[in-house]
Amino acid sequence: xxxxxxxxxxxxxxxxxxxxxxxxxxxxxxxxxxxxxxxxxxxxxxxxxxxxxxxxxxxxxxxxxxxxxxxxxxxxxxxxxxxxxxxxxxxxxxxxxxxxxxxxxxxxxxxxxxxxxxxxxxxxxxxxxxxxxxxxxxxxxxxxxxxxxxxxx
Numbered sequence: 001x002x003x004x005x006x007x008x009x010x011x012x013x014x015x016x017x018x019x020x021x022x023x024x025x026x027x028x029x030x031x032x033x034x035x036x037x038x039x040x041x042x043x044x045x046x047x048x049x050x051x052x053x054x055x056x057x058x059x060x061x062x063x064x065x066x067x068x069x070x071x072x073x074x075x076x077x078x079x080x081x082x083x084x085x086x087x088x089x090x091x092x093x094x095x096x097x098x099x100x101x102x103x104x105x106x107x108x109x110x111x112x113x114x115x116x117x118x119x120x121x122x123x124x125x126x127x128x129x130x131x132x133x134x135x136x137x138x139x140x141x142x143x144x145x146x147x148x149x150x151x152x153x
Contacts, residue, residue: 057145121133
């Protein structure tokens with residue numbers, strides 16, 4: 001009986017001491033790192049100048065075709081927004097001209113829309129090089145990939 005009483009007292013002492021001790025302090029969560037900007041380069045890319053290049057794609061009127069010379073003349077830029085005029089030959093032998101406006105993001109993404117309802121999404125691939133993916137809906141649907149480089153003055 002004495003042994004049973006001793007065991008009960010030990011168990012009771014363990015229970016009581018566990019119930020009266022303070023709960024351990026909560027560990028604070030680890031601090032999140034500060035958000036990083038998309039690009040370490042904070043300068044707005046200069047888009048002005050004469051950009052020439054080639055393209056390949058599809059148009060409803062021309063079928064699958066290559067465009068041996070496309071010119072984008074970006075004449076004005078204010079901040080990230082620019083404007084200019086483009087020219088390109090078609091398979092009918094004529095050269096076509098369109099005005100356009102666009103914008104460039106701080107990390108070199110390019111968005112351009114022209115006066116006939118087409119638009120380009122692209123990127124700077126270097127300080128003097130860009131790739132544009134042109135789309136246009138309508139009776140002469142177009143999907144064209146353009147590779148352009150800025151011409152030295």
